[in-house]
Amino acid sequence: MKNLSTSKYYGFTLIEVMIVVVIVGILAAIVFPSYMEYVRTSNRTEAKVEMNDIAHRLQRCFTAYSAYNDGNCAAANDISGGSTISSENNHYSISGVLTATTYTLTASPQSGSTQIKDSDCTSFTLTHAGVRGATGSDTADCW
Template sequence: MNSLIMHPETDARMKFPSHRGFTLIELMITVAIVGILASIALPSYTRYIVKGNRAAAQQHLIDLAQREQQFLADARVYKDSVSGLNMQTPAAVSKWYTITIQTDAGPPPRFTITATPIAGSRQESDGALTIDQAGSKLPADKW
């Protein structure tokens, strides 16, 4: 006899079934929106990473140039290697750039320190960075 009695709650659920989950259209719209946002954000993020890697290389070049000036004051010549200056290239820089130092005994003595992006890396399109004994930094638009 209990089975024949209908409760109002049960009766309402039978007439209006609850919808759980998302429809395929809702999911497709969500995926499309996420795709559009990602296509806008990814290039910006990539440029941000390239600029950050460039900033690390620039700081290392400045540190090397200062060390070269100190070495010139002590030894009256410039050193032609990073290790000769008792320095190491940080991993954050060596992962993306190759550092070279070119010296000229002069007179006057000169040096040029170059950070060349490693081929095939995301920095490759950024181009080489240089600094010399006079503090000239090239290319100017990258400094």
């Protein structure tokens, strides 16, 4: 018969496993919101890139046709009449208000996107004069 008092058992007890689960849970509760904020901050670049691309296309139209809203301008046709352009990964939709000599582009988060929860920078604007604007609780860091 084997003496149980001298036997060696290897492994983890239930208490030790539960302590590890609690520690991992606490770390996840801290890390996940920080990670999501990082993702939202990095996704803002998508709106800025798309707006700058549209602005460059509108500037080429103004050079060629002397008007931002000329009917031959593809970029103007893409955002005129309430139409929008979606950014590359569909995080933002870009709309514009065009006249012959001015434009204002606005990037707003699309519903269903992670950017809809970005309260720091809820939308971006860019004008023909290069004036950048933003709405939200931390607009100083948006651009």
